[in-house]
Amino acid sequence: MENIVRTDAGITIAPVYTTPIPMQEQPGEFPFTRGVHASMYRDKLWTMRQYAGFSTAEASNQRYHYLLSQGVMGLSVAFDLPTQIGYDSDHPMAEGEVGKVGVAIDSLEDMERLFKGITLEQISTSMTINATGFILLALYIALAKKQGADLKKISGTIQNDILKEYAARGTFIYPPKPSMRLITDIFDYCSREVPKWNTISISGYHIREAGANAVQELAFTLANGKAYLKAALEKGLDINVFARRLSFFFNAHNHLFEEVAKFRAARRMWAHITKELGATDTKAQMLRFHTQTGGSTLTAQQPHNNIVRVAVQTLAATMGGTQSLHTNGYDEALSLPTESAARIALRTQQIVGYESGIADTVDPLAGSFYVEALTNEVEAKAWELIHRIDAMGGAVSAIEQGFVQDEIARSAYLYQQQIENGEKIIVGVNKFTVAEETVPEIFRIDDSIRQVQSERLQSLRSRRNNEVVTSLLQQLENAAHTTENLMPIVVEAVENYCTLGEISDTLRKVWGEHR
Numbered sequence: 001m002e003n004i005v006r007t008d009a010g011i012t013i014a015p016v017y018t019t020p021i022p023m024q025e026q027p028g029e030f031p032f033t034r035g036v037h038a039s040m041y042r043d044k045l046w047t048m049r050q051y052a053g054f055s056t057a058e059a060s061n062q063r064y065h066y067l068l069s070q071g072v073m074g075l076s077v078a079f080d081l082p083t084q085i086g087y088d089s090d091h092p093m094a095e096g097e098v099g100k101v102g103v104a105i106d107s108l109e110d111m112e113r114l115f116k117g118i119t120l121e122q123i124s125t126s127m128t129i130n131a132t133g134f135i136l137l138a139l140y141i142a143l144a145k146k147q148g149a150d151l152k153k154i155s156g157t158i159q160n161d162i163l164k165e166y167a168a169r170g171t172f173i174y175p176p177k178p179s180m181r182l183i184t185d186i187f188d189y190c191s192r193e194v195p196k197w198n199t200i201s202i203s204g205y206h207i208r209e210a211g212a213n214a215v216q217e218l219a220f221t222l223a224n225g226k227a228y229l230k231a232a233l234e235k236g237l238d239i240n241v242f243a244r245r246l247s248f249f250f251n252a253h254n255h256l257f258e259e260v261a262k263f264r265a266a267r268r269m270w271a272h273i274t275k276e277l278g279a280t281d282t283k284a285q286m287l288r289f290h291t292q293t294g295g296s297t298l299t300a301q302q303p304h305n306n307i308v309r310v311a312v313q314t315l316a317a318t319m320g321g322t323q324s325l326h327t328n329g330y331d332e333a334l335s336l337p338t339e340s341a342a343r344i345a346l347r348t349q350q351i352v353g354y355e356s357g358i359a360d361t362v363d364p365l366a367g368s369f370y371v372e373a374l375t376n377e378v379e380a381k382a383w384e385l386i387h388r389i390d391a392m393g394g395a396v397s398a399i400e401q402g403f404v405q406d407e408i409a410r411s412a413y414l415y416q417q418q419i420e421n422g423e424k425i426i427v428g429v430n431k432f433t434v435a436e437e438t439v440p441e442i443f444r445i446d447d448s449i450r451q452v453q454s455e456r457l458q459s460l461r462s463r464r465n466n467e468v469v470t471s472l473l474q475q476l477e478n479a480a481h482t483t484e485n486l487m488p489i490v491v492e493a494v495e496n497y498c499t500l501g502e503i504s505d506t507l508r509k510v511w512g513e514h515r
């Protein structure tokens with residue numbers, strides 16, 4: 001019987017590829033299959049951007065200074081769950097979660113502690129924050145202003161991608177309609193006030209983590225991207241302006257070639273999607289993306305094996321032309337990374353960047369019979385899925401109907417089955433196991449953080465001008481009933497020490513919560 005080999009996305013791989021597929025495109029030119037810049041890493045390596053944040057703002061600030069001293073080129077902030085879903089640290093819903101999966105931020109005072117000794121004009125910062133992205137962006141702007149920065153020079157990214165929260169990640173607050181309004185308010189506000197800010201990071205990463213395969217990751221992410229384009233166009237925004245600052249976020253798994261094909265196909269597809277919707281400016285047609293190595297590919301068994309997985313995934317991301325990369329710590333199947341695991345993760349990027357030769361030429365796998373064929377196949381399969389979503393009325397309705405969630409669940413089930421029946425080999429898990437595992441040092445978060453944050457909040461509320469606070473929250477509530485852009489008032493609110501929880505609650509009153 002013939003031995004059929006397929007990728008996780010179901011693409012059949014030939015034993016040998018013999019047909020050349022001409023690749024006459026140039027990098028830096030439409031449709032950008034080969035990369036968004038003509039010179040790519042020869043002129044500038046990707047941004048080595050390690051996602052970090054835990055406990056209090058001071059503890060996270062220390063980690064950022066450490067990472068900067070070790071060579072990271074950009075910051076990436078992880079927030080705790082209460083911050084992500086709009087509760088101050090002293091709210092009953094925050095119990096047990098303060099400072100756990102990220103840093104706790106309640107007010108501008110926390111933000112000042114978080115970036116102590118860091119000049120915002122000189123570094124780009126990504127903030128993984130969605131439902132409350134507008135508040136963290138306002139806090140960042142308020143801090144930049146306090147530092148005397150020129151807002152036109154401030155650069156960074158907020159994740160701000162609510163659609164994948166409904167479908168895969170779960171930190172949503174408000175229903176889809178007002179959430180989309182907040183997102184497009186941000187597109188509009190930033191294009192005028194903070195033009196270098198990447199206003200969204202449309203994320204396939206979590207869709208993949210939830211169990212999707214590479215094709216689904218690509219298709220669902222681009223379909224979400226299309227929904228944001230349409231929402232902004234409906235608001236009357238100019239695609240040649242706002243689309244220049246949309247960014248993407250993908251996962252890198254172990255199938256090196258399929259992953260490279262996915263990244264190349266993503267750029268080509270997005271260029272066509274934006275063009276079809278009216279973009280003529282090449283910058284508005286470019287898909288720029290961040291990559292994180294696959295969290296779900298890490299194993300708790302023999303954790304040092306993960307260093308090798310992360311290295312393979314780093315090759316995939318960089319040969320795929322990523323703009324920015326986070327490499328996971330080898331211990332992350334067990335806990336947040338220890339400092340030494342975080343250092344090895346960064347060193348992996350540095351070794352690939354400076355020693356492997358990957359940066360020497362643009363799109364090194366172009367013209368490979370195999371990779372070009374795979375790029376075309378991934379693209380064709382992703383279009384099929386996007387057309388199905390279009391037929392359902394777009395990503396918002398496809399998510400509302402549960403289509404995206406069902407597709408992801410089906411793939412996750414299939415994958416798990418393949419591991420259990422041994423069809424898929426995971427080294428150290430279902431093959432090459434050892435009888436006794438050595439457990440590495442584990443990073444633990446102190447439970448007293450909530451107390452510290454609560455005392456700080458109490459003190460802040462007694463020192464700030466509460467009349468101004470009440471009046472600004474009332475103005476915000478009134479504006480939420482209109483179509484006025486909410487960003488200017490949110491910036492003023494945080495500058496006057498309204499807290500993240502108070503602002504979130506004000507809008508909960510008007511819009512309700514999504515269940």
Ligand SMILES: C[C@H](C(=O)O)C(=O)SCCNC(=O)CCNC(=O)[C@H](O)C(C)(C)COP(=O)(O)OP(=O)(O)OC[C@H]1O[C@@H](n2cnc3c(N)ncnc32)[C@H](O)[C@@H]1OP(=O)(O)O
Nearest residue numbers: 037040043044047076126128157198247288289290323324
């Ligand atoms: C899992 C976890 C969770 O669930 O909690 C998460 O979500 S973690 C999620 C963590 N997320 C992130 O870290 C997202 C990170 N995202 C980003 O950094 C951004 O959105 C990005 C992907 C667009 C990358 O932005 P960046 O500033 O780092 O890098 P860029 O590539 O834009 O480079 C900066 C400037 O250099 C220019 N530049 C770069 N390379 C070249 C070149 N070869 N030739 C000419 N110019 C170049 C760019 O055009 C840009 O300028 P100009 O700007 O003037 O054009």
